[in-house]
Amino acid sequence: MNFARQFKEGLITNNPVLVQVLGMCSTMAITTSFFNGIGMGVAVTIILTLSNIIISAIRKLVPDKIRIAMFIVVIAGFVTMVDLLLQAFVPALSESLGVFIPLIVVNCIILGRAESFSYKNGVAASAVDGICQGIGYTLVLMVMCIVRELLGAGTFGGGILGAGGILEGGALGAGKGIRIIPEQFPIGVLTLPVGGFIVLACLIAAMQWALARPKKEKEESKS
Amino acid sequence: MKQIYELLAITLGAILSNNFIFSQFLGCCPFLGVSKKVDTATGMGIAVTFVMGLASAVCYVVNELVLVPLKLEYMQTVAFILVIAALVQFIEMFLQKSMPSLYTALGVYLPLITTNCAVLGVVLLNVQNNYNFISSVVYGITGGLGFLLAIVLFASIRERLVFADYPKAFEGFPIALVTAGLMALAFMGFSGLRIW
Numbered sequence: 001m002n003f004a005r006q007f008k009e010g011l012i013t014n015n016p017v018l019v020q021v022l023g024m025c026s027t028m029a030i031t032t033s034f035f036n037g038i039g040m041g042v043a044v045t046i047i048l049t050l051s052n053i054i055i056s057a058i059r060k061l062v063p064d065k066i067r068i069a070m071f072i073v074v075i076a077g078f079v080t081m082v083d084l085l086l087q088a089f090v091p092a093l094s095e096s097l098g099v100f101i102p103l104i105v106v107n108c109i110i111l112g113r114a115e116s117f118s119y120k121n122g123v124a125a126s127a128v129d130g131i132c133q134g135i136g137y138t139l140v141l142m143v144m145c146i147v148r149e150l151l152g153a154g155t156f157g158g159g160i161l162g163a164g165g166i167l168e169g170g171a172l173g174a175g176k177g178i179r180i181i182p183e184q185f186p187i188g189v190l191t192l193p194v195g196g197f198i199v200l201a202c203l204i205a206a207m208q209w210a211l212a213r214p215k216k217e218k219e220e221s222k223s
Numbered sequence: 224m225k226q227i228y229e230l231l232a233i234t235l236g237a238i239l240s241n242n243f244i245f246s247q248f249l250g251c252c253p254f255l256g257v258s259k260k261v262d263t264a265t266g267m268g269i270a271v272t273f274v275m276g277l278a279s280a281v282c283y284v285v286n287e288l289v290l291v292p293l294k295l296e297y298m299q300t301v302a303f304i305l306v307i308a309a310l311v312q313f314i315e316m317f318l319q320k321s322m323p324s325l326y327t328a329l330g331v332y333l334p335l336i337t338t339n340c341a342v343l344g345v346v347l348l349n350v351q352n353n354y355n356f357i358s359s360v361v362y363g364i365t366g367g368l369g370f371l372l373a374i375v376l377f378a379s380i381r382e383r384l385v386f387a388d389y390p391k392a393f394e395g396f397p398i399a400l401v402t403a404g405l406m407a408l409a410f411m412g413f414s415g416l417r418i419w
Contacts, residue, residue, distance in 0.1 A: 021255070021396050022252075024248075024251040024252060024255065025248045025249060025250070025251040025252065025340050026248075028248050028251065029247070029248035068337075069308060072304055072305075072308060072337075073301065073305070076300055076301040076304050076305075077301060079300055080297065080298065080300050080301055083300065084297060098351075099344060099347050099348060099351065102299070102300040102343070102347055103249075103340050103343060103344055103347070105300055105304050105343065106304070106337075106338045106339065106340045106343050107340075108252055108338065111338060189408070192407075192411065193245055193246050193248065193407045193411075194404050194405075194407045194408045194411065195404075196248065196404075197400050197401070197403045197404030197407055198400070198401060198404040200400055201393070201396075201397040201398070201399075201400035201401045201404065202397070204396055204397045204400070205390070205392040205393045205397040206392070208392050208393075208394070208395070208397070209391075209392035212391075212392070
């Protein structure tokens with residue numbers, strides 16, 4: 001299996017959010033601070049990798065007809081596990097993500113990868129696929145968070161850096177972020193739901209533009 | 224009287240000020256995926272409303288009579304998703320036998336509802352907000368109506384997007400997302416309605 005190609009696919013050419021357009025709900029809902037984005041990204045990456053491994057391990061035992069139900073049960077098990085672990089060890093994250101942690105169960109990325117990749121491929125390839133797709137998802141979340149936080153609230157690294165953050169010995173999730181734009185200037189609407197829709201639209205548009213460009217150049221050089 | 228006020232507040236919140244799509248981002252996948260035509264969008268909206276109401280009722284009963292007495296609250300996510308999947312399957316079989324016309328109208332959208340986060344979301348929010356049986360069902364149905372309103376409005380705007388002149392990179396999903404964003408901005412105007 002070609003791991004480098006899988007990595008490139010997960011990150012760029014087949015990015016779960018920007019190209020496959022899956023898992024939009026969580027992408028738009030929770031990307032208001034840096035801390036949320038990283039936390040959600042890591043949680044989804046762990047669940048995606050584990051469920052990919054299990055599903056590809058049991059793929060020959062599961063009858064075709066009940067496979068979706070099987071996928072959902074496996075995923076729900078891992079989501080419950082991560083949910084309880086977060087409640088115990090990172091309560092701040094569990095509180096700020098709220099209902100979106102249990103909702104990872106119906107995140108289309110995980111079910112989509114189970115159906116289109118790990119149900120057809122071996123355990124090692126599925127594990128790598130889970131990690132790569134997870135990193136692709138996390139990267140998009142982080143870009144969204146940075147843009148929305150910087151333009152919407154004028155800060156960087158909210159929840160982790162800044163006053164009361166971990167560098168000053170504070171708890172995870174307590175940091176106020178480093179102020180970059182003075183308080184009276186940020187575009188507050190970007191931290192509201194509207195910002196989620198519009199920032200994601202711009203990111204996908206940028207991706208479509210970037211992916212279309214080399215293709216066009218190739219066609220022109222051929223003709 | 225207090226109960227009526229509470230139900231009114233829930234209704235107003237779920238349909239307008241706290242709309243499932245525009246302020247809570249629940250159910251975005253079908254919202255973006257099945258909104259190219261007004262008819263299919265309406266069908267999807269009605270199906271989702273129906274399942275959300277029914278799922279709220281059934282999951283409330285399952286939670287109160289099975290999970291809480293047995294101290295299995297930590298299994299809520301697993302139990303609820305199984306209940307929803309079974310419910311959707313059951314509705315599909317029931318409609319196929321008794322109302323074939325409605326069944327063909329909803330078609331492929333019924334099984335898709337299992338993975339709609341609005342359905343699982345409303346059930347989890349019912350538990351989180353400690354709603355009683357009536358409030359849960361009302362929240363489920365009105366949340367569904369809010370989804371129906373949003374998807375029908377969105378689909379009718381999207382049908383007219385064909386005539387719009389926008390940059391080529393925005394073709395497809397991006398322009399739809401921008402439209403949804405502007406609609407969310409309009410729905411923000413309802414947030415002042417939170418009086419109760």
